[in-house]
Amino acid sequence: MRLTIGFFVLGYMLSQFYRACLAVLTPVLKEELGATAGDLALALGLWYVTFALMQIPVGEALDRIGPRRTSGVLLAVGGGGGAAMFAMASGPVDVQIAMALIGIGCSPVLMGAYFIFARSFRPALFGTLAASIIGVGSLGNLLGATPLAASVEAFGWRETLWALAGVTLLVSAGVFLFVRDPERVQAPSGKSGSILDVLKIRGLWLMLPLMMINYSASAGIRGLWAGPYLADVFGADAARIGTVTLAMGIAMTLGNFMYGPADRLFGSHRRVAIVGNTGLAIGLVLLWLQPDAGLMQAALLLAMVGLLGQTFPVLMAHGRAFIPPHLTGRGVTMLNMFSILGVALMQFGSRGVFERASETGTPTEAYSGLFLFFLVPLVIGLSIYLFSRDNPDATR
Template sequence: MRAGLAFLVAGYVLSQFYRAFLAVLSPVLGAEIGATAGDLALSSGIWFLVFAVMQMPVGGALDRIGPRLTASVLLAFGGGGGALVFALAQGPGAVHLAMALIGVGCSPVLMASYYIFARVYSPAVFGTLAGAIIGAGSLGNIAGAAPLAWLVELAGWRETLFGLAAVTILVALALWIFVRDPERVVAPETGHGSILDLLRIPGLWAILLLMAVAYAPAAAIRGLWAGPYLASVFGSDALAIGRATLVMALAMVAGNFAYGPLDRIFRTRKWVVFWGNALGAACLGVLAFWPASGFWSATALLAALGLFGSSYPAIMAHGRSFFPPHLVGRGVTFLNMFGIGGAGILQFASGRFHRAMAEGATTAEAPFAALFAFFLVPLLIGLVLYLFSRDSVS
């Protein structure tokens, strides 16, 4: 099981990389295949939405056939195949297709890990384990910043994508060999259960609604908008963008590890999630009001947003505490569908919103101030609705 989990972490490293690498590739893709910031916003949004749509079939597959087959097959054909399509891309359309395939490939990896955690380990340590695997997997987020910029400059972006395709297929093969499926659980009388059973859980809707908006700001800004923002407002080149996004990525790693044990320290899941996201909202507010305060102050605010916005494992642990054993697969993927789907929808909308704000803007920072406010408003609404959720104590 340990070897299997180690390679699931490796798969999640790839998932984090693929969701964040477009920010660094944006200059070279614009120059070589004519992909604009709006095109890449669409590509990134496609990744998130395809990933989200896949969560329900992935959840059913985890409950029925187990994590080994689910994760290895989808990662090989979706992730490896998508990276090959990206490497051969001649225009934005091919990038859209590649990101859709990669979304399919990445969709089961984290949930396969969570399924194993929920079935094998105590519920009290689920949040810590969930945060640890995201923190470790966030090495992909780091690799998609300055190291990717250096590798692309050294070898070229197409060669880099061919290499990534090979690595993805090798990790999928290792999942096939080393992952072990936990013993199946069948619910008495109701078979495998259904989504309707999840929706009957009191207080879950408030958790789902915050999940839909809490992950989006840090994910979208780190994965896409940090590069255009720093380039347009401060004139940053690819290496400076790589350094700034690396700082934000490191803060997100730290945030994932930090959130994990807090529910056991403070004996509450709800208020750890609430106040962490409230601080993230404060960072967005400062960026919205003072977007041109300086490169390093902007970098510090982006890092703080990444730190406080990494509440995903804590929200997942809050929701997981209400799931019965026979609905663990569907439950964690249902939560993940809201998190990734919300990020995808806001990612789609952010491209159009930014274009609309850029038309007639008198300063370079004005469209980005509006963009930060665009992510802030739904987060504030989600926090208000989250107050109606039921707490659970670790």
């Protein structure tokens, strides 16, 4: 079990790294490939779209063949192959295709771990374990900040990505060789069920809007917009961008560890999610109203968004409590699909919002509009979530 969890943590570190690396690579990709912030927003959006769409077949595969083969094969082909294509990119389109492939490769890693947690541990531990693997795996987010900038400066961005392709292949081999699948669970009726059976669970309906939006702000801003925002509004160089995004990444890591045991303190997944997302909304309000108040305030608010925007494992634990054992794979991947699809849609939308705002206003006004774009859906999703109900068995 230790090896199983260990290799899934390494795989999730890679997943976090790949979704965060574009913020630091923006200057060099612009200089060498002519890639604009809009081009890279599309690339990151494609990562999330392919990741999200893969959740349906990944859920089927987890329930039918288990996490070992599902995660090992996809991580090798998509993750390793996509990183190699990125290293050979000659233009923005190549980067976009590469990121889409990497999204496919990373799609089963976290859910493979969640599948094992749901099948092998008590329900009361699911939230803590789910948050812990994200917390430790978020070291990949940190590696995608200052360490990545240092590697690019020392060795070059292509050489760095070739090295990452090799590391990804090694981790995928470890998953395939050492992960142990839990025993299969048969449905009471003898049928395996489908994602439609998950969608029929009414307890999930009021959670889905917030599930779609809770991670979008921290993922989208840390993954891409933090770098251009700091450069355009404050004139920050690559080193300063790396430092601020590293701080935001550390805050995101701490946020996961903070939320993990919080359900036991509050006695409710729902209460934790409401408090956390309310705080996230406050941080976005301040960025919207005062985007140019100073580099230090901007850095603190970005860290606040990173810290409080990590309620994904809490919402997963809340939703997991309503899913029967024989639908575990399909259930957790469906919830993850809504979350990642929301990030993808917001990422695509953010590109258009920013470009239109840039045509008619200053950079400060454009980024103010961008932060408002992330804020409004969050408030709507949180308002709907207020009417959801706790499952009393979720925290026992």
